[in-house]
Amino acid sequence: MKVPLLDLKAQFRQIRSDVLSVIEAVCDEQGFILGQRVEDFETAIAAYLGCRYTVGVASGSDALLLSLMAVGLEPGDEVLTVPFTFFSTAGVVSRLQGVPVFVDIQPDTLTMDPDQIERRLTPRTKAIIPVHLFGQCANMETIMDVANHHGVKVIEDACQSIGASRHGCKAGTFGHAGCLSFFPSKNLGGIGDGGLVAMNDRDLREQILALRVHGSRSDYHHDHIGLNSRLDALGAAVLHVKLRYLDGWNDKRARNAATYERLFTDAGLGEHVTLPMTDSGNVHVFNQYTIRARARDALMAHLKERNIGHRVYYPVPLHLQECYQPLGYQKGDLPVSERAAQEALSLPIYPELTDEQMEQVVASIGEYYFGHA
Numbered sequence: 214m215k216v217p218l219l220d221l222k223a224q225f226r227q228i229r230s231d232v233l234s235v236i237e238a239v240c241d242e243q244g245f246i247l248g249q250r251v252e253d254f255e256t257a258i259a260a261y262l263g264c265r266y267t268v269g270v271a272s273g274s275d276a277l278l279l280s281l282m283a284v285g286l287e288p289g290d291e292v293l294t295v296p297f298t299f300f301s302t303a304g305v306v307s308r309l310q311g312v313p314v315f316v317d318i319q320p321d322t323l324t325m326d327p328d329q330i331e332r333r334l335t336p337r338t339k340a341i342i343p344v345h346l347f348g349q350c351a352n353m354e355t356i357m358d359v360a361n362h363h364g365v366k367v368i369e370d371a372c373q374s375i376g377a378s379r380h381g382c383k384a385g386t387f388g389h390a391g392c393l394s395f396f397p398s399k400n401l402g403g404i405g406d407g408g409l410v411a412m413n414d415r416d417l418r419e420q421i422l423a424l425r426v427h428g429s430r431s432d433y434h435h436d437h438i439g440l441n442s443r444l445d446a447l448g449a450a451v452l453h454v455k456l457r458y459l460d461g462w463n464d465k466r467a468r469n470a471a472t473y474e475r476l477f478t479d480a481g482l483g484e485h486v487t488l489p490m491t492d493s494g495n496v497h498v499f500n501q502y503t504i505r506a507r508a509r510d511a512l513m514a515h516l517k518e519r520n521i522g523h524r525v526y527y528p529v530p531l532h533l534q535e536c537y538q539p540l541g542y543q544k545g546d547l548p549v550s551e552r553a554a555q556e557a558l559s560l561p562i563y564p565e566l567t568d569e570q571m572e573q574v575v576a577s578i579g580e581y582y583f584g585h586a
Contacts, residue, residue, distance in 0.1 A: 216561055216570045218522030219398055223565035228458065235450045242446075250446040254453040255409075261456060262383045264391070264411045266418040269444030270425050273372035273394025274301035276408040278308060279442060280390040281340065283420040284366045286311050290339035294370075295325050296530035297550040298344045302370050303531050311339070312540070315532045317547040321490040323503075323557075324351035326549070330359050340366040345374035345384045347526075347559075348400070348466075348500040349491060353379055353387040360388075368392065372408070373500040375401050376463045380494045385411045390421075395444075395452055400466070400500050401459050403448045465564035466499040472568060473502060473560070476575040485582040487556075501526060502562035507582075509558050515581040521574055522561050530554050 225232070239250060251269050259267040270276050286292065288310035294302050296315040303313040316333050319326045325343045341360050343351040353369075360367045367388030371377070374384040375393050385391025395407035410421050420437075423430045428439030474488055487505040491497040503526065506512050516523050530550040532542035544551065560574055 214570065214573045215520040216522055216566075216573055218524055218559070218561050219563050220565055221397060221402070224462075224563070227565075228454065231454045232451055235454050236447065239447050239450050245446050247443055248446050250453070251444055251449040254444075254449040254456075257453055257456060258409065259411065261459075262386055262391075262411050264383075264386045265413045266411070266415065268410045268412075268418060268421045268425065269449055270408045270410060270421075271442040271444065272406040273370075273392055273396065273408040274305060275425075275440070275442040276372075276392035276394070276410045277301060277342070277368065277370060278305040279421050279424050279440075280368045280392060280410055281305055281309055281311070282424055282437075282439070283417055284340060284368070284389065286339050289337060291335060291337045292340045292342055293330060293333055293338060294342040295344050295346075295550065296532040296547055297323060297527060297553050298346065298370065298531065299372070299527070300531065300534075302342055302344055303537070306342075307536075312337070313531070313537070314338070315530075315542065315547055315550075317549045318346075318553065319352075320549050320553075322349060322351070322492050323347065323553055324349070324492075325356065327352045327355035327359065330356065334359075334363055334365070338363070338365055340368055342368050342370050343388075344370040345377060347489070347503050348374050349377055349495045349497040350374065350379035350384050350387075352492070353382075357387055366390075371411075372396075373399070374498060375399065376459055376496075377498045378496045379492075386413075389414065390417060395448070400463060400498055401452065401455055403455075404451050405445075405448055407444050407448045407452065409444070462564040463498040466502075466562055467497065469562050469564070469566050469571065470497070470499050470502055472571050473562075473575065476571060477504075477578075480575055480579045482575070482579055482582060486578065499562050501559040503557050503559045505553070505556040506558045506578075507556075509556055512578065512581050513558065516577055519577045519580075521577050524559050525557060526559055527557070528554055 371385035372394035424439035428437030
């Protein structure tokens with residue numbers, strides 16, 4: 214049985230009529246750039262997240278970039294973040310001529326280790342970007358305590374974790390700004406690129422509203438040098454439709470994760486595979502279901518032969534990427550991230566996944582390990 218890593222067609226079949234209806238409506242309106250459709254979605258998702266304001270932008274990467282611009286990142290300023298994440302988390306810092314400073318992750322949740330933040334802070338530290346990786350929140354209470362004590366801004370990378378929460382607060386609402394991505398593979402995926410910044414500060418909202426349209430607050434008058442980063446009306450309209458399904462989809466992902474845990478336990482694979490851990494107080498939404506596997510690369514070859522979808526996020530931690538060699542990091546500097554990069558393997562977890570498919574995934578993994586014991 215073939216088991217894809219992700220099946221967006223299965224999701225679309227369930228909501229096809231709603232999505233096509235709103236696409237037709239936007240085409241009839243012929244208003245494609247910003248406008249009421251974007252404002253309505255911004256209002257709806259702010260209510261969902263429990264924050265005062267949101268601003269739709271062109272991508273999750275731009276959400277991070279615009280947030281750093283809005284808090285005044287200048288050349289040479291340092292931003293603390295993790296190396297076990299998608300490239301744009303650090304790439305946006307470098308694009309603004311800032312310096313990413315990498316903090317290692319916790320071995321269980323794979324999120325920023327808050328106990329290591331203090332030793333990495335310097336007078337040049339402008340911001341901290343914790344990453345809510347794979348669908349669960351970092352330890353935001355401790356991170357915010359350290360940041361507030363030192364007067365450092367916190368920009369949450371919640372691009373993988375819409376709907377996740379920690380002690381009742383949604384990912385993206387703890388810090389000064391929270392950044393979301395609507396890339397099609399996300400739990401709330403759009404019909405192209407798209408992103409959003411969440412915040413509670415009105416002045417920050419006004420800055421990002423201007424920065425997303427070339428720094429302009431009124432036509433052809435520019436207070437800042439911004440960029441063109443607008444969530445389009447068609448994308449916003451489709452996301453607005455899908456938003457009302459999000460909690461149900463996230464619940465199904467959590468149910469699938471529980472099924473995996475039972476199947477892996479029943480199969481006796483604990484010696485070979487470490488299952489994802491949910492931190493106390495967190496609601497995990499499983500944008501990815503990421504195990505840590507012994508002899509991972511050989512296991513991947515086996516799964517490929519069996520048509521079992523899988524993917525490695527992320528095979529090379531950022532501090533060891535070629536483009537960041539000038540920063541001077543060496544192998545062994547951030548050992549938890551480096552080990553995770555060698556062991557992490559993401560398996561299918563999408564809401565429409567069936568029990569039979571999950572049984573096939575676990576059976577194939579068991580077949581590899583018990584056949585190579």
